[in-house]
Amino acid sequence: MAAKTIYDYLVIGAGSGGVASARRAASYGAKVAIVESGRFGGTCVNVGCVPKKIMWTAASFADAIPELRGYGFDVKVNSFDWSTVKKKRDAYIERLNGIYERNLEKEKVESIRGLAKFVDPNTVEVNGVRYESKHILIATGSYAWIPQVPGAQEHGLTSDGFFELDYLPKKVSLVGGGYIAVELAGIFNALGTDTTLFIRHDEFLRDFDPIIGKTVMETYEAAGVKIIKGSALKSVSNNGDNIKKNLSMEFEVGYGDKKTLSSFDGFEEVIFAVGRKAHTEPLNLGVTSIRTDNRDYIIADEWQNTNERNIYAVGDVTGKAMLTPVAIAAGRRLSDRLFGNKPNSKLSYENIPSVIFSHPTAGSCGITENEANKRYGEKNVKIYQSKFVNMHFALTEHKQPTVYKLICAGQEERVVGMHIVGKGSDEILQGFAVAINMGVTKSQMDSTVAIHPTAAEELVTMK
Incomplete structure (x- = not known):
């Protein structure tokens, strides 16, 4: 069977990483197609970050009810209607699916619906039709699983x-x-x-x-x-x-x-919620020389190269830093390198910030204390730590803790790790992640004037 169409770039998987890479490649004039069997937007948009944040927000409103009473509001809540939130949430996600598809159309990326499998290292088959491409990106993500336990x-x-x-x-x-x-x-x-x-x-x-x-x-x-x-x-x-x-x-x-x-x-x-597995089984990787690890994640180097010359992998399918912004950044940089005349374009996997939408929220950027001790030696690591109650809870009966930790290394005390728990940690961490990526030292943080009264001021006043 002859290939139906020849592309410059064929992306398998229309999740965040695949879509970002496809759109960036198309912006350089490449002829691009993207293959997807499910809903556009992948895990994050459909069953991950986005709907999770909506449900976390609903739960945060529930947390706020006793806090309001502490501040003098006579609050009475008659009920909570889960089905109303679900209906509105699902409609919001459906709109996002449409936005993803329309953005691809605007960039002239062709959408191919169905499951892709490799026929050879340059060709994939979808619904019996073959497509050939000079470069192929695997961005099929991962999936949740249930253990093989009776029942x-x-x-x-x-x-x-x-x-x-x-x-x-x-x-x-x-x-x-x-x-x-x-x-x-x-x-x-x-x-x-x-x-x-x-x-x-x-x-x-x-x-x-x-x-x-x-x-x-x-x-x-x-x-x-x-x-x-x-x-x-x-x-x-x-x-x-x-x-x-x-x-x-x-x-x-x-x-x-x-x-x-x-x-x-x-x-x-x-x-x-016992982990995730790579979405690789339908791909028929056996006809390529692509290697996977013992968990079936595709092995890719720092440039997103697999060991098949023209095939690349980004996002959860690689099992590395399984976060949506990482997949997006890696996908865009790969397209910059392949089609944008930027041969040194690649993502640094150092100091990637991540947030846990717990109650309260928590965030982390850089390495842990144990990792710092191994990398720099315990004598060269200094820890700054503070635990307090956010002023938000000054008048409330229930008071969530706030705990901040800075991990500094070397004589200059460069900040190599920041780990924070407490209200607003999700928003606070983003700005500090910029500073950490720029190599901020403890003295530079100390020289920054605090914003008072805030919780984040503690990060620039710790002794």
Whole structure:
């Protein structure tokens, strides 16, 4: 079968990274096509960052109700209508899907609907039609999964399923210790759901500096989230009927010789957030020389090159810094290099800021204390840390903590890590991330006049 069309650039996957790269390539005059089997915008727009932030905002309004009372408002809330929020949220996402498609049309990027599979290193097939391209980008992302435990597949949901819920469960179980599980637990708990979070270790958010996980966990437990540590799921069963769920979960809980089997009952929903897997299976990578790691993520170098000369990979499918802005930045820089006459264009994966939309929010930029000690030597690392109550809570009965930590290295005390927890951390971190990327030192931060009274002023006044 002869190739139907020859392109300069063929992008597989219309998520944030793929769309950004396709549009940038087209802006340079390249002939570009993008292949997508689902909704445009990928995980972030449809079942990730965007709808998650909407639900976090709803939960934040719930958090604010007792705060308003502390400031003298006679507030009474009759109810919360989950279905109304879902309906409006879904309509908002649908509009974003349309914006993605229209922006591609404006840039003259051809959209091809369907699943792509490689026929050879220069050709992919979609719905029986073959397309050839000089350069091919794989940006197919990743997907949530459910462990192979009896009853889990039948009765459990992934984080994707969270966005399909058309009601607010009265009692919910979440399994996982990463930021997705923590974020969903915070949303449910703030909205009044009896929430239990099962984690394998004593801590969650273990990819972040310990100060973040410790502070968020203490705050969650104080807010009523039940956290079951050292837990390994053995089974899920439904003791209810076809109308109402009554899910029971059996866990092995504990460590070493102290493990015991324990049952937890009465859940309306069980949601798994135990990690993600690369979306590579349909691609038929065997006809190429592309290498994957033991988790099926595509191995790509710092230039986004795979070991197939004309095939590249960006975003979650590489398993590296799995964040939407990273995929966008990497995709754009790749197109700058391939089509924009910018041969040195590539993304630096150092000092990438990231935020956890927990309650309260947390953020991190740079390396952890442990990583700093390994890289620079413990004697060359200095830690500045502060814990206080944000003035926002001056008159409220419930007071969330704020904890800030600076990790500095060398005689000049260059800031190599910033880890913050507390109200507004998501917004505060962005500006400081610029400074960290520019190599800011502790003395330079100290020389900056504080904005008073704010929480962020603590970052330029720590001793």
